[in-house]
Amino acid sequence: MLHAAAPAAEKRTGFREALNSGRLLRLPGAFNPLSAKLIERRGFDGVYLSGAVLSADLGLPDIGLTTVTEVAGRAQQISRVTALPTLVDADTGFGEPMNAARTVQLLEDAGVAGMHLEDQVNPKRCGHLDGKDVVDRETAVKRIKAAVGARRDPSFVIAARTDAKAVHGMDEAIIRAKEFADAGADLLFPEAMADAADFEKLRKAVDIPILANMTEFGKSELLDAETLESAGVNVVIYPVTLLRLAMHAAETGLRTIAEEGSQVSLLEQMQHRRDLYDLLDYSEYNAFDENVFTFRV
Structure with missing residues (x-):
């Protein structure tokens, strides 16, 4: 009624178990709590909260203008109303590695199941725009290690996003993927992959689950669920679809x-x-x- 009956810990353990189930998890992006309830009603596996959607909802471009307080507040509103796990876009962690650590704990308190951190420079920009840049590998790994070390609930999922392919090429993206996995990331988010072949290359390179971003009008081919599952992808997000439709x-x-x-x-x-x-x-x-x-x- 006022909130979902499932406690946060239950949603987190369920999400972590589902990641290792071998089936593809589908997470549409919610633009408010009401749309999150509809996502659950329609039988999806989880809810995604996109930084681009939150920025747009506030009338802002997706260039790192939102704050951790705004993200945590919306994440709490959404996770409160659904029994589904919520995965949240935490951008670059909103600052230095210490800020990334604090972001983990704020989102744990918000009741979400997991979050992802990216290796872009701060402030970041939309991953499907030209002109973005990434930090050096050492800094990127520090962010992930700080996030992993800060979590209090071991079931809270920490995903590592890399935007390196568009900046330095696929080889660099694979190197970073391996280092993020070694740093303790639970899930890999390779941004702006071109096609199924890119996901297959990453699947061969890392053992942790992989996330695919099927955002419209971007740099990635829009692949169907069967193709993604065959390529070894474990999670697919549709981050802006509902907002664009609405x-x-x-x-x-x-x-x-x-x-x-x-x-x-x-x-x-x-x-x-x-x-x-x-x-x-x-x-x-x-x-x-x-x-x-x-x-x-």
């Missing part, structure tokens, strides 16, 4: 209202009030205390 629908709706003077022709494209109430569990709130909640759905 914003396109909103733009279309506003244009229609402006042109037609009414929203009547849009009704069939809307989520009905009864479906929204069902998703929000209105009836459960009503049953909780009839003396307080006296409305009827």
Whole structure:
């Protein structure tokens, strides 16, 4: 009702076990808590919180302008309402390795199942834009070691993202992947891979689970679940898909209202009030205390 019944520790252990199950886990990106509830309702394996989505939601570009407080706050809001594990984009850790360590503990407190850190310079930029740069290997490894050393719950998943392929090539990305695994990373996130062959190369190079980012309009071919699973990928995220769908629908709706003077022709494209109430569990709130909640759905 007010929150998901599953405690954070249970979601973390479940996520860690699923990572090693051999099946592909699908994590759409939520742009708010309500969309996270819908992701769960539709039977997905987890919820992803994208830094690009949070930035856009705040009216900002994805260039490292958000703060750890904003990310932790939204992560808590989302993880609170769903029994699914939540994986959070923690950018570069919001500073030096000590900041990365603090970020781990803030996100543990927020109830999420895991987070990923990247090896871009700080402030970072979207991984599918040109002109990004990465820190040296030693600094990148220090971030991962600091994060691993800071976690209090051993089931909390720490993923290492590398943007090195676009900057220095695939060989460097593979070297970093191996070093991140040696530093204790639980999951590898190779950003801006071109195709299935890139994932297959990484699968041969490292033993830890691999994540694929299937973001639209970027540098990666949009691969289906069967292809990703065959390439040895363990997790796929769709980070901005729901936000893009929602914003396109909103733009279309506003244009229609402006042109037609009414929203009547849009009704069939809307989520009905009864479906929204069902998703929000209105009836459960009503049953909780009839003396307080006296409305009827």
